[in-house]
Amino acid sequence: MIHNRHDIADIIIPATTDHLGEVRRFISDRMRTCGCNEFEEHGVILAVDEACSNLMLHAYQNDPSKSIALRIDISDTGIDVRIMDTARPFDPSSTTLPNMTSYFEERRSGGLGILIMSRVMDEISYRTTDNGMNELLLRKKRRP
Amino acid sequence: MSTFIANASHGSRGTRVISLGGYLDAHTASDLEQMIERTIGDGCVRIIVDFSDLEYISSAGLGVFMVFIEQVRSASGDIKLAAMKPKVFTVFDLLGFPVLFEIYPTVEDAVGRFPEPSEA
Numbered sequence: 001m002i003h004n005r006h007d008i009a010d011i012i013i014p015a016t017t018d019h020l021g022e023v024r025r026f027i028s029d030r031m032r033t034c035g036c037n038e039f040e041e042h043g044v045i046l047a048v049d050e051a052c053s054n055l056m057l058h059a060y061q062n063d064p065s066k067s068i069a070l071r072i073d074i075s076d077t078g079i080d081v082r083i084m085d086t087a088r089p090f091d092p093s094s095t096t097l098p099n100m101t102s103y104f105e106e107r108r109s110g111g112l113g114i115l116i117m118s119r120v121m122d123e124i125s126y127r128t129t130d131n132g133m134n135e136l137l138l139r140k141k142r143r144p
Numbered sequence: 145m146s147t148f149i150a151n152a153s154h155g156s157r158g159t160r161v162i163s164l165g166g167y168l169d170a171h172t173a174s175d176l177e178q179m180i181e182r183t184i185g186d187g188c189v190r191i192i193v194d195f196s197d198l199e200y201i202s203s204a205g206l207g208v209f210m211v212f213i214e215q216v217r218s219a220s221g222d223i224k225l226a227a228m229k230p231k232v233f234t235v236f237d238l239l240g241f242p243v244l245f246e247i248y249p250t251v252e253d254a255v256g257r258f259p260e261p262s263e264a
Contacts, residue, residue, distance in 0.1 A: 107213065
């Protein structure tokens with residue numbers, strides 16, 4: 001159990017999908033250091049992977065000259081992951097989530113990343129920072 | 145680097161068993177897509193995916209099965225999923241995939257759900 005402390009760590013990675021493993025390891029290492037349980041860890045890894053995958057594939061088209069910055073802030077009340085980029089502004093929290101009944105009926109594929117994020121995290125919010133970056137905040141509460 | 149392994153082998157009842165290992169994500173999903181495409185191209189629509197050694201899956205991995213399910217079922221085949229670790233099953237379950245896909249505890253269970261080729 002962590003008391004009255006924050007563990008904050010940052011990483012910057014190239015915006016290509018071959019770096020997704022590095023993203024997952026970064027989140028996993030920090031959460032294990034802070035005593036998070038496996039259930040919390042898997043959910044946060046999944047949400048961050050989905051957010052980064054969307055940026056890499058759709059915002060940056062796997063361009064290795066672009067990068068994504070991540071910050072994880074773990075306290076005894078919650079886990080906050082901030083994902084920052086300089087691509088065209090896009091607010092994932094404002095998109096309409098797919099209805100899975102019609103998704104299956106229509107045999108659609110793709111477009112499930114934001115739904116996964118919303119199901120495993122407690123809060124998703126987006127803002128443009130003072131220096132013009134996109135910042136996506138993924139928050140998971142920790143239960144005592 | 146995301147490590148991902150996919151191997152295909154012939155199973156009984158005319159099935160092809162695709163065994164997965166490692167991490168199936170937005171980087172590696174295309175490897176699986178190509179393997180299933182080749183399998184169908186070879187004329188096999190009885191596909192079993194063995195998840196025994198798969199440690200992780202994201203929505204990109206789930207999407208691969210959606211791409212092919214209609215094609216194989218319209219040819220009287222199926223993609224049956226087997227032997228998932230709990231962490232992997234959680235992702236399928238989270239989005240309701242068990243409604244569309246049959247998921248079995250073992251590869252043998254999945255093979256047994258296909259009729260003998262002569263009965264088909």
